[in-house]
Amino acid sequence: MIEVSQFWRDPALPFVEARRVGDGRKVCYAAHSHESFSIxxxxxxxSTYLNAGQRVEVGAGTTVLMNPGVVHTCNPVAGESWSYLMLFVDQPWLQALGFALPVQTWSRSPVLYQRLLQAFADLFDASVPDREARLAALFSGLPDLLGSSAGVSAEGNPRLEAAAAFIRAHRSDPLSLEDICAACGLSRSYLIRAFRQRFGLTPHGYLLDQRVQLARARLRQGWAIAEVAQEAGFADQAHLQRAFKQHLAATPGHYRNALG
Known part of the structure; x- marks a missing residue:
């Protein structure tokens, strides 16, 4: 029987992480983002897939793509069962390949779907030779598999971008909304309204998401959960537990103890 949710990591491939979900009805998310490129x-x-404000229903055979920092959710349609496989790939490794972030957020290409299924099978089998080379070939060929050119969409108001950058730089600190307003030169009311329109989260929600991402990185490095809670700016371990489950539909302990 396929587990409800299982994370996969391998010390031989430290730049990639995978997740296999057998029953998506039990793995539901609040709006969140990832520091890695996700496919x-x-x-x-x-399931219903929301990415950067665009909503679409996706089903078996669909590929979904999430660029780093883009807020998204993917949850079941009216309680229907669904299952999926996800890859989270570190940006430095992709940049070394010359990989450009794609504009597309989903694809129904059967060729791409089959290539990704094979990539997961290769990753999960440690006896497969040249796993990194196979993965590099997949991402190098991704623009052709998607059928269009890759690129990054234009940014919006530079002051909103500055607010987001300030939050990212100070995500472990006890930030207030006034601190963020002072850093970017925007009024409280405008910042709240425009930030949600641009990023899909309020400034506080974005800060919480950034803290979860930091906690995820530290757990991946094997840190103790109590230390992670303190490092990532959470009030205590219970606060980390609640936020982590809301954003990743997994407990910190489940995530930290992932097997290769």
């Missing part, structure tokens, strides 16, 4: 396939059922 996955829906292997069964249907």
């Amino acid at each position: 996955g396939v829906i292997t069964g059922g249907r």
